[in-house]
């Protein structure tokens with residue numbers, strides 16, 4: 259049973275310096291096998307410890323405060339082409355920049371400037387014989403200025419896109435396309451408890467979908483430019499990935515429900531990647547599970563909170579020297595993914611490596627521009643498009659273009675790689691259908707609703 263000292267995921271009321279119980283501190287960071295089982299998942303869900311004794315509680319408190327201190331305003335969102343909505347949009351963007359940015363900066367400064375933790379997953383180790391703890395010789399691997407400019411830029415695009423999603427859904431509430439229920443209903447209490455579980459479910463299927471070869475190549479490889487991660491790398495995503503990441507708002511689009519659930523779900527999406535991408539083993543939300551995903555690529559697609567990978571045979575429990583990702587080797591030849599073993603992102607990693615990469619970028623700029631023009635301006639660019647076609651263009655367009663471009667230029671890897679050994683009518687098909695239903699489909703529905 260979890261003790262009171264681990265409320266909110268804290269370890270004896272401390273944020274930094276203590277490892278999770280599974281960690282053997284005599285081993286280098288990342289080398290203790292991570293326990294995973296559905297039994298322990300079930301236990302923590304039934305007892306509620308996944309909420310009370312985990313960082314979920316902290317993120318919930320932040321969401322609660324933001325919701326009440328900066329409440330949604332429905333009136334300005336009725337007309338998305340009005341001046342009022344533009345002012346409201348800027349206010350919301352600023353609030354999220356400050357609150358979410360403050361949280362990320364806290365982690366970055368504590369770990370990389372104040373050295374509040376001692377066990378970096380990757381770095382130079384020494385063993386202290388007196389107390390058998392393994393500590394890092396400073397300085398640890400620091401992200402370069404270039405890496406940070408890169409990461410903070412895409413992080414900020416994430417905050418910008420979240421503001422778009424938020425304002426769009428508030429517009430749906432304001433125009434009664436989604437009905438606001440009684441705040442005190444049972445649905446709200448259940449919804450609050452379900453959000454972290456839903457996040458784990460959505461993340462596994464949507465993230466695995468992004469790893470299918472064409473989508474990985476044009477979209478998700480950007481997130482994987484960071485091999486040795488730091489907090490801001492958590493939201494460093496291609497704008498198309500942000501789109502499918504925020505599609506986690508699907509239950510609000512499908513079922514409606516309290517606007518608080520919109521913000522709670524959103525803030526879970528915004529805050530949880532910070533410490534899970536920290537790169538360190540000894541703090542209250544250290545995440546060896548996702549660290550291994552960035553280090554090895556073809557494993558741990560879900561999150562430590564929900565053991566889907568354990569069932570899918572894609573689970574890796576610790577850092578193992580010598581295992582190499584085929585994708586890293588292949589992309590090294592194609593030069594379109596960062597291969598650095600340290601978090602140093604170079605100019606060449608950011609530039610489109612081939613013509614098709616450039617074409618993909620241009621296609622998405624056109625898609626986003628058409629959407630923006632239709633929603634916020636006079637819609638000159640989308641006159642012949644029905645709301646349904648707009649939904650298909652934005653929801654499915656980025657995936658269709660990625661598949662077509664891959665087909666045009668060829669690829670020695672299977673289109674299903676790295677899941678090519680799975681049966682199409684079976685494991686692969688099931689994951690694909692769920693992946694589409696949880697990413698493209700909610701995006702299609704949102705766009706269809708707001709352009710209707």
Ligand SMILES: [Zn+2]
Nearest residue numbers: 465469478551
């Ligand atoms: Zn990934």
Ligand SMILES: [Zn+2]
Nearest residue numbers: 481492548552
């Ligand atoms: Zn990541």
